[in-house]
Amino acid sequence: MEILYPRCAGLDIHRDSIVACVRLADSRIERHVESFGTTTTELERLSAWLSSYQVTHVAMEATGVYWKPVWAVLVEDFELLLANARHVKTVPGRKTDVNDAVWLADLLAHGLIRPSFVPPPAVQALRDLTRTRKQLTRERASHVQRIDKVLQGANLKLGSVLSNIMGHSGRAILDALAAGESTPETLAGLLRANVRASRAQVTEALHGRLAEHPTPAVARPSGSDRCHRGCYRGARS
Numbered sequence: 001m002e003i004l005y006p007r008c009a010g011l012d013i014h015r016d017s018i019v020a021c022v023r024l025a026d027s028r029i030e031r032h033v034e035s036f037g038t039t040t041t042e043l044e045r046l047s048a049w050l051s052s053y054q055v056t057h058v059a060m061e062a063t064g065v066y067w068k069p070v071w072a073v074l075v076e077d078f079e080l081l082l083a084n085a086r087h088v089k090t091v092p093g094r095k096t097d098v099n100d101a102v103w104l105a106d107l108l109a110h111g112l113i114r115p116s117f118v119p120p121p122a123v124q125a126l127r128d129l130t131r132t133r134k135q136l137t138r139e140r141a142s143h144v145q146r147i148d149k150v151l152q153g154a155n156l157k158l159g160s161v162l163s164n165i166m167g168h169s170g171r172a173i174l175d176a177l178a179a180g181e182s183t184p185e186t187l188a189g190l191l192r193a194n195v196r197a198s199r200a201q202v203t204e205a206l207h208g209r210l211a212e213h214p215t216p217a218v219a220r221p222s223g224s225d226r227c228h229r230g231c232y233r234g235a236r237s
Contacts, residue, residue: 004111009050010104011060013067014038020046021101022053023109031102038066043073051077059108061085061100062116071118081108081115088113147174156208161197168192177210 003025012019016038024030032053036046050058058074059081060067067082074080083104091112107113119127144166151158151165156177162170172190181187184206188199195202 001110003109005057005109007053007055008057008059008105008108009053009055010101010106010108011058011070012100012104013060013063013070015066018042018046018070019099019101020049021099021105022050022055023102023105024053025109031105033099033101038069040069040073043070046070047074047077050074057081057108059083059104059113061088061104072121080118081113082118083107083113084116150210151208154208154210156210157205161202161205162195169195173206182210 006025007022009020009022012021018036018038020034020036022032022034024032034049036042036049055078057079060070060083062082062084071080071082088100088104088107091107104113118124148159148165158165158170158173164170165174169190169192172192173187176187176190184203187206188203191199191202197205
């Protein structure tokens, strides 16, 4: 079979270790296998080791997120290919006693690895940001539902008189409830002017019995909310 890359390498990446196999096919086939750690110093040693054999192409499997720091260190000096683990395992001809790094190097040498798309660093950063924002949005919605459930259990009908219990008026009332305030008139006095419900309606809705132990549950998710807004601004900028 034709050899496309005579000087290539395969990397078997784990959380705390990397097994690297350099495959040289000049006059005859030579394989050199070495183990490395996953710290930055070890990754730089891996890069120097690959360069010492004048490796041009390096293949690695997309296993979790462990490949990302390896990719970041090696991408400037080598042509990298990210292999789909399922595809690599289905390529016929593998012997049972061959480790993953050797098998990747052999496949790469003959051009039998279908590379996965790896976006540029800026796109990867944007993807991480949008995923984080999406997760925070879900967590915030879940927390708001828990707050509303606690209020309904205490017969505090805040959601009936406010369209959004996490708006400015709702937050002011929730903060007061978390601080121990329970007088309906005092709570109703925290309303903003743009609330459609009258003060009398809000006062009536806030006649309830909030037990002492669920009080922390009505505290607004200030930390996650700030992060949510920050991520939103970062995604727009």
